[in-house]
Amino acid sequence: MHDYQRRFIEFALEHEVLRFGEFTLKSGRTSPYFFNAGAFDTGARLAALGGFYADAIVDGGLAFDVLLGPAYKGIPLAAATAVRLADAHDRDVPWCFNRKEAKDHGEGGLFVGTEPKGRLLVIDDVITAGTAIREVIALVDGLDASVAGVVVAVDRRERGTGELSAIQEVERDFGITVTSIVSFDDIIEYLEESGRFAEHLPSVRAYRERYGVA
Numbered sequence: 001m002h003d004y005q006r007r008f009i010e011f012a013l014e015h016e017v018l019r020f021g022e023f024t025l026k027s028g029r030t031s032p033y034f035f036n037a038g039a040f041d042t043g044a045r046l047a048a049l050g051g052f053y054a055d056a057i058v059d060g061g062l063a064f065d066v067l068l069g070p071a072y073k074g075i076p077l078a079a080a081t082a083v084r085l086a087d088a089h090d091r092d093v094p095w096c097f098n099r100k101e102a103k104d105h106g107e108g109g110l111f112v113g114t115e116p117k118g119r120l121l122v123i124d125d126v127i128t129a130g131t132a133i134r135e136v137i138a139l140v141d142g143l144d145a146s147v148a149g150v151v152v153a154v155d156r157r158e159r160g161t162g163e164l165s166a167i168q169e170v171e172r173d174f175g176i177t178v179t180s181i182v183s184f185d186d187i188i189e190y191l192e193e194s195g196r197f198a199e200h201l202p203s204v205r206a207y208r209e210r211y212g213v214a
């Protein structure tokens with residue numbers, strides 16, 4: 001685990017963005033933890049979050065032309081990431097986001113910001129079963145653009161329809177790279193090495209056993 005990944009987990013725990021307990025997921029699974037990116041709910045927290053995405057992009061050496069934040073949750077994430085890439089890494093990259101419903105007046109259209117062209121890097125919160133990310137890939141179908149990669153805060157490393165993780169399936173099906181700031185394995189490693197939230201380790205390990213990829 002990199003230092004920025006450990007700092008990210010501590011930051012998420014500090015602001016209760018990462019919580020342990022019992023949560024029902026979009027997929028219907030009952031999870032012993034939940035990551036709620038919306039709880040980075042002040043300017044300073046959002047700026048810091050954008051900084052972690054920027055670190056993951058730079059660390060991964062990701063090549064792209066435009067950042068895309070899918071509505072709704074991806075919008076502030078992509079905005080904060082673009083700001084931090086400019087501020088902290090001297091990279092002034094174009095960014096855009098989509099509307100949920102196309103606008104038929106004014107400037108019109110489905111996208112706001114720069115025109116989505118070339119290699120798009122999607123900034124999103126979490127991938128569990130991969131439903132949300134498949135919707136984004138369908139969204140750019142027919143444009144002069146393709147999704148080159150995705151960056152998420154947490155890769156939950158859960159099985160999709162088969163033995164691969166949902167992210168591995170997306171990578172296989174669309175030939176794209178998915179990068180995460182941290183994965184479920186990093187979170188477990190953090191719990192093990194820090195001794196924090198030790199009471200949740202058994203349920204967390206059992207969940208990985210049941211739904212995780214090998």
Ligand code: OMP
Binds near residue numbers: 025037128
């Ligand atoms: P999939 O579409 O199944 O990949 O689920 C991704 C979405 O689930 C995210 O965009 C979130 O809205 C939500 N989610 C979280 O935000 N945090 C979690 O820890 C787990 C989920 C989830 O429901 O799986």
